[in-house]
Amino acid sequence: MTDTKLKTRQHTSWKYMGFYILAIALGVINGLFPTPAGLTAAKFISDIFIRMFSFVSVPIIAVTLCLTLATLGTSAVSKALWKRTLTYTVTTTVLAASVAALLYAFISPENYVRQSSEELLLSDVGLSDKKDYLEYFVNVFPDNILAPLVNGNILSVLLIAIITGIAIRYMRNDKNRECILSLLSGFQEIIFIIIKWIILILPLGLFGFISVCVEQFSSGLQIGGLASYFTVVVGANLIQGLIILPGFLLIKKLNPLKIFSGMFNALTVAFFSKSSAATLPITMECAEKNNGINPKVSRFVLPICTTINMNGCAAFILTTVMYLMQNDGAQIGPTLLIMWVGIASLAAIGNAGVPMGCYFLSASLLSSMGVPIELLGIIFPIYAVLDMIETALNVWSDSCIATVVDKDLKNKAEKLGIKLPVTPE
DSSP states (O other): OOHHHHHHHHHHHHHHHHHHHHHHHHHHHHHHSOOHHHHHHHHHHHHHHHHHHHHHHHHHHHHHHHHHHHHOSOHHHHHHHHHHHHHHHHHHHHHHHHHHHHHHHHHOOOOOOOOTTOOOOGGGGTOTTOOOHHHHHHTTSOSSSSHHHHHTOHHHHHHHHHHHHHHHHTOSOHHHHHHHHHHHHHHHHHHHHHHHHHHHTHHHHHHHHHHHHHHHHTTOOOOGGGHHHHHHHHHHHHHIIIIIHHHHHHHTTOOHHHHHHHTHHHHHHHHHHOOHHHHHHHHHHHHHHTSOOOHHHHHHHHHHHHHHOOHHHHHHHHHHHHHHHHHTTOOOOHHHHHHHHHHHHHHHHTOTTSTTHHHHHHHHHHHHTTOOOTTHHHHHHHHHHHHHHHHHHHHHHHHHHHHHHHHHHHHHHHHHTOOOOOOOO
16 A cells, blocks of 8 residues: 555544544433434434444345355365354353353352332343244244345354355356356445445444433433442453453454554444444454455454354353342352353354344243243343443454454465465455
């Protein structure tokens, strides 16, 4: 890149940073001093942007994974990409659950004392008619190729994309294979053009997200007897995000502050939108444009990580299950905590694509063990805050893994004397 182009890009970045800061400031003001017209406009804007993000996120997962698997360089690089993505995903998820277990043992949250006047209406929070966890797993395997796309079932889309991408690699007719690849490549280019348009007006979306969130919590968050539980969940997420993941990057000789700065826009959107899948277009754009990650890597790693890399979810599941079991009379000891580190990690990995997945998955696990889930009705009002923190952590973890995999593959490709292919912009 020439010096002129670099200076132009830096100038543009600073200009948009100013728009982001202005949007955040206006959103905070609109949320703290709400007016009917202001809140209506903010809600309208935030809903529109969530729909736009959802519109492009599912096709991105399907097309980018399928195309990447079908065209991914050599078998050595392909195996390295798979191996490192899955290894780092499992490792960070287990670490997140382990941090939550250690913090739970250290803080030992007190049982919640219910006030006699309180009423728990589980139907109000959607727990009375939720499906069993195994049924969610069965539904990952679609019986209709269009249903996962229509319903936004991310895990099913991931499965279809992986199988289709691998199948394209084994096509014997080169002409047919090139035709399909050309079609997918053209569709991918269309999606990324749309993403660039969305990013141009993203400050407007931030205004809507922040206005709605600030207004919801401006009256103060009432957690009462759940303070110690809340401390464990938030503390585990902060330790994972501010200590464990930066340490992971430092071990790989990467600068956490530089990477965090490059991903700032995506992390902001993740926090206020509470959806890592909807944030995926912004995550990929930041990873490639700001942190210089090879598109062949980012467009494989990030869709997979968005689907299965749930650090925040693992911490929430372990803490919530332990807390409700404790309130039901169970003795929480080291053996039980260690066992649930594994269970929470596996559950978090298999959780993607379920609305409010961590929350409802915890309910399913508890119900299967015969543990009363009424206390989840009390946790529900504060879950919105937890969900924001967890989503930001999930996207931050995805970004860290993509950056490390990108560096690993560059080193491996150099040793093998292979030039890792780059998808043209």
